[in-house]
Amino acid sequence: MLQADQVLQERYQLKQKLGQNAGRQTWLAEDLQVVPPEPVIIKLLTFGGDMQWDDLKLFEREAQVLKQLNHPRIPKYRDSFSIDDRTLWFGLVQSYIPGDSLKDLLTQGKKFTETEVRKIAVSVLQILIHLHKLNPPVLHRDIKPSNLIWGEDQNIYLVDFGAVQDRAAAEGATFTVVGTYGYAPMEQFGGRTVPASDLYALGATLVHLLTGVAPADLPQSDLTIEFRDRINASSRLVSWIEELIEPSLKRRFSQAQQAFDALKSGHLSQTGSRKISPPTHTRVKLRKSREQLLIELPPTQHSSLEKLGLWLKIAVVGLIGAVSLLSFCMAIAYGLAFSGGGLGFSLVVVLAWAGLGFHFLQTTFGYERIAIDEQDFLIQKLLFNRCIRQRKGVNSEIKDVFQSLQIEASGTFDTTYSRSKEIITIQTQDQRYSFGLGLSAVECVWIAQEIKSWLRL
Incomplete structure (x- = not known):
């Protein structure tokens, strides 16, 4: 029975048990052969009981892969050993990364901002680009909040390579089924993992960070996690995450570099951009034909x-x-x-x-009407069917149509507060035309999508 302050291999003094499950233990320890003693992480696997041969193979594979990896944001391999103290234990020693896992931060009630989520996404993609370009590619297969550490140096680290696959997946080959429900894609539970599988797990992790709800607890539609109505983030980031968590491999980013480039540029791949259905109970009226797209938006709803x-x-x-x-x-x-x-x-x-x-x-009582024909677009504000304000533009100058946020300051005579509201923006070469103030995020994304589709942008 392992206990705190016990010394293993006459070198590693156990300090604090960090986790335990079915024949596995993770300890924070000190390497006594280093002056001054350095903190390390020791993962221990006991042979017997609930431990299966597949567990031992995965444990040995993790040690072999970590020996070969050299990345500043992956824990470094330090040692491995076995001990026979009436029960056979296998040990794996790694460098210690001071910080908190994203799971711990979520448990503490942290609300992740869009800026923080983007930083996490970029950091993990940089690690995956390195792993997936190795020969053979290294697939992590278990990316989730508990395996991402927000270090004290403000960097993001990827840990726990216990489910790693270090060989190319041949067509029709099957491997040990690993992964965490809610974060692992369907093809992984089918025994076949590809680089895009790690991207799905990253996307599901980002959904958890933005919503505060585990992906397995969110509603699904056609095996796709539904989360748009639970967050307040830019349309481009949301659409990018949706392409990460596409159930179909054909519609998902295939490579980490591809996903990284799309995040930086804001342009999705041609296979992504999942079509948004009209929101239920919407008061928006939309009529389209070959000659015209006509949208009527209801009066703004105020709190x-x-x-x-x-x-x-x-x-x-x-x-x-x-x-x-x-x-x-x-x-x-x-x-x-x-x-x-x-x-x-x-x-x-x-x-x-x-x-x-x-x-x-x-x-x-005022409402908005957006009329788009083959040449121009017209945005009108109407009150009792009379136009009180309008703006007009040329379709050929439109660069993008997207959901965005507008900050409003309001309040009573002695109290001022600000809040962000969803709007739809038509971006031309040198101007922005915004409308739809007060609509929900889903309605804004749907309308923007319909306009882009009609204009064939």
């Missing part, structure tokens, strides 16, 4: 706090205006002197009140 703030402003400004006008009228009626400045102030207040009222009407 209760926003409505309260607007009503308070209207009420207070209206009250001030009414008192000013009443004072002016009484002064005239009783022949009292009333300065021109006082009259000007009253008129300014009345105009401000009228402006607030008009703003309330257009945000409550």
Whole structure:
């Protein structure tokens, strides 16, 4: 029975058990032969009981692969040994990486930002590019939050190569089935793993970081993880992740370098871009023909706090205006002197009140119409079927159509707060045309997709 402070091989002093399951133990230890003693990680496998021959083969394979790897963000192989203390133990010693696993950070309640998720994605892809370009390719086969360490040096490390495959997968060949449900793709459970399998696991991991929910606990549609409606991230990042987690290998990124280039450039491969179905219960009206695409967007929906703030402003400004006008009228009626400045102030207040009222009407009852024909596009704001504002552009100048975010500052008289809202943006050579404020993220992505599809972008 292994215990803390026990010394193995007259060299490694066990300090803290980090994990244990079915014949496996992971310990934080110190290498006493180094001055001063250095922390190391020791993975131990016991022969017998629940341990199977496949477990031993995987353990030996991990040791052999780690010996050959030399990457700054992969733990380095240091030693391996076996001990016979009435039970046969096999040990694997690796360098220790101070930091926290992404799983631990999730458990602690950390909310990962889009910037952090992009950094993690780039870091893991850089490691996978190195692994997959080796001859033969090295496939990790178990990428998940618990196997990614956010180091104290702010770098991301890939650990636990216990499921690694270090040989090319021949057509029809079968291997030991490994992986974690929710993160491993279907082909991996079928016994065949390819570089794109690691990309799927990375995508599922990023979904977990963005939603805070394990992929296995998220709803699925045609074996595809549904997560768009649970996050607030840019459309391009979401679409990129969706291509990572495509169930079909034909529609998924095939190589880490390909996925890395797409993330950096923002351009997906031709096989990706899964089509988004019209959201259920949407109030958006969309009609299309060969000659025209017509979209009508409902009035913006405001939160209760926003409505309260607007009503308070209207009420207070209206009250001030009414008192000013009443004072002016009484002064005239009783022949009292009333300065021109006082009259000007009253008129300014009345105009401000009228402006607030008009703003309330257009945000409550106004709607948008987007009309696109073969040559031009027209974005109109309508109130009671009358156009109050419009912008026009030329289709040939459109570079992209995408979902984006707009930061709004609002609040009451003594409280100001900001929030981001979804919008749809048409990007031309030198201008941006935005609309759809207040729609859901899924509606924005769907509409952007429909416009791009109709324009054949």
